[in-house]
Amino acid sequence: MSFKKPINHHPKLETNKLGLTRRDYEGAVSTLCAGCGHDSISAAIIESCFKLNIEAYKVAKLSGIGCSSKAPAYFLEQSHGFNSVHGRMPSVATGANCANRDLMYLGVSGDGDSASIGLGQFVHAIRRQVDMVYFVENNGTYGLTKGQFSATNDLESKNKYGEDNLFKPIDLATMAIQLGATYVARSFSGDRDQLIPLIMGAMQHKGFALLDIISPCVTFNNHDSSTKSYDYIRDHNEAVGKTDFVPLGEEISTSYKEGSSTEISLHDGSKLALEKTDANFDPRDAGKALNFIREKEKEGKVLTGLLYINDLAKDLNETLNVTQTPLSQLQQDVLCPGSEILDEINQSLS
């Protein structure tokens, strides 16, 4: 039996504005365990890129080490990619981002890669406002090394072999809000209806966008005493309200109860329509958002949806006043403008 995915697709499969089908955004067939949440996230990324009519060659996929970091091989086959050292993806992303502002940067990381070995890198990428989408495919376990607890595993959770977790988890989403990330969302790999608009919003957002996606590990962390299993998340998931992505030039088609929806414009002119379910929560107010997340945590709920957004902040390149032209395209005459210009500069300094 072959595991090649047949190349033919449904003849009536939808095409986007570029004339591509969803299948044109695929990558190699996944070698992750069957049923891995990461594969669902890859599928959601594929769907988002398809819907946003993204040209694959204008995307760079960056990752570190871990099951999650293998995932970029399984989507956007025709994009650029960089598989870095464990936990060092944010540095590579920062450099790449400054060198070429034309590309869209998708960082794919996991709970080990971001919350343990790469935590220092993670926080600085946020602090500097690197314009990227940072996916944390969060399964609360070290799947690649046979299921040890990771830093995001909940205190009351046991591992597959029945041992207790002794340490409190790091919550990357609240951490990101505190550090000034301008787009923070949490979601669940098994809820594609929620996940896809959040990814699309993150892709169109300017600045650092964190997507903390709970992604069950079917092999090591999908058991009854796990708090990151399909069943646990389905039972404890509490969404802050529905988020719809509204592409540029289109009207909002979903109807909400009057007064219960908010629109947030993204920098390219597309919009996010948010349904508000609770008066105590406002994703544009970091303080309220943090309080609300903690409240729900006390109730034993996992709060998902768009947790925080600020679309007015400057990103790294704006702060550093980096050239709009990718470095690779800068010509000799721009890089070395000649002695006359040098004289001008020298004189302006005297």
Add this chain to the structure above:
Amino acid sequence: MEDKKYLYKRNNIWWVKVAVPKSQRDKFGYDLRQTTGKSDLNEARSVRDHIVESLKSKFNETEKYVPLPSTKFMEKTNIDNPQYFHKVVDCQYACPAHTNVPEYIRLIAQKKYTDAYMLNWESNVFPGILGRVCDRPCEPACRRGRTHEKSVAICRLKRVTYDYKDDVEKYIPQSPKVKNGKRIALIGAGPASLTVARDLLPLGYECTIFEKDHKAGGLMRTNIPSFRLPADVLDEEIYRIINMGAELKLNSYIEKLKPVIDEYDSVFIGTGAPKGKDLKLKGREISSENIHIGIDWLTSIAFEHVKKIGKKVIVIGGGNTAMDCCRSALRLGANDVKVIVRSPFSQMKASEWEIEETMEEGIPILDNTSPKEFLFDDKGKLCGMKFEKMEQVEVDGRKKMQSTGEEITIECDDVLLAIGQENAFPWIEKDIGIEFGEWEMPVVDKLTMQSTHPKVFFGGDSAWGPENIIWAVSHGHQAAISIDNFCSGVSLKERPAPITNLVSQKMGIHEWSYDNDVSQEKRISVPHEELSKSLKNLKTEVELGFDEELALEEAQRCLNCDMQTVFEDDLCIECDACVDICPTDCINFVDNDVEEKVRDKLRVPALNLDQSLYVSGKLKTGRRMVKDEDMCVHCGLCAERCPTGAWDIKRNAYKESHTLTNKIKAKEVA
């Protein structure tokens, strides 16, 4: 003159008959009739009016009836119904004999040609013959035509099983030495009768086949030219059955049926539709010398009574017989052959591939041309025909042919008429209890093949008019079951159920016992003999068949539709892995609804209503798994990527029961 046609006498009884309009025949049958008991026209008229009135009121009822959109939510698919997965195997489902196509193509791929031949032989009896001339209902049905471009060359692969098989004689069941004491008469040695004989002989029936010609085979021999079907293939497969122990009486035209009925325990009539239609046009009465009825002319060629024809030949008709006639004429020495068709080219009845081959031989087909008159020279010899050009117009939403007024004359030496054929039963007495209905066709039960005389069964073209060989085989199987039941005192409605077997193909982790690496190549066309050679000799087979390399390549195009995706609700954790991996977006997890809405909300809406939706029970999140069977390529990746084994790939072996399989089963049990 008063219309008296509706009052008629049959079997010494006076009947009043009312023909049912074409559009309503599915519902009410061909004609409605009632007996009056006597030849009284007035009474007949009132009975007729009564029938017509009641029929009219039924029509109105059906018109008024507007089916309400169903408000019922979809139910869990019952895969225990053997027809559910059978229908997914499009080719097998479309085949009247339900030959297990994917299985024999797999056997070809394994180079097990003999096994593949026997699998065919069991269900369709004439693999070598059908592998050359079958009407192939399987191919338009083939899933590959929907998922890719063209269907698998199923028919030509069947021929491969014949061409490359070893000796199969040792696998052929024989008639037992001790007979069961029942004697069956089979009239006409065509495919229908031969199938009945094959199915009944191993059970101990004594079968006698009566054939009017001096060779067996029926229309397979007389009407299919040997450049399409060589005589040795025909002889091998016919005599394989005769040699099982049937008694073949050649040159035995049955003049009266009654004595046969009296002598035998049961009678099967498989005499085909042997009467070619004539064209009664102006000039037809002048001479018959160079005007031939197509099928009679083909018969004369088959028996070598006719060896030449004029240089200029007109063939009238657009069916397969016309194609055979024109190509035969070319081989008998004609150098200017034209096919004249009344309808537009696109609506010709002939099979696409036969039209193609005809045109490849350089024969022009003139469509929209209707014959008007036969023309003769001073000496009274046929010299041409007059035609009028037609056009298709739409009248009240129905297409109709209408003359444009333009006339053309085409010179010719001979005319071949291939405009259809009819049944003819001049030898069946009208008073022995066999009832005839519309168009003088026997009244035959669709399921049991039994006529109104309990001992007499019909099949093949003689039952419901011209069809093709594979239908005759299918009728033969059913008639054999009926005859066996009839002779054993079992109700004819008790039909043996199909034999099915659904077996998992999982061998281990990442191991499945079938090859899903399907070729993405285009359909391979069969190599042909060079025209210069094939046109010279009537007996040179045009199609050369696949060589082994091509056969194996073509076999690799089969999608293995019998490898069924089977879903177990309880095991599913709704991780969506199957949704993501499915190459053709068949698998969905959606909330239940009425079928129409479910079809609409799938990833790719399921618009092909002929294809089923496979619906699971309610899953943990309340949703249902809904799979659109239409585009599934049976790659098995859903099962491969399923973490819990909720999806499995199971091979669905489906076999129609016939008496022969019952016999083999009985033997296995013993």
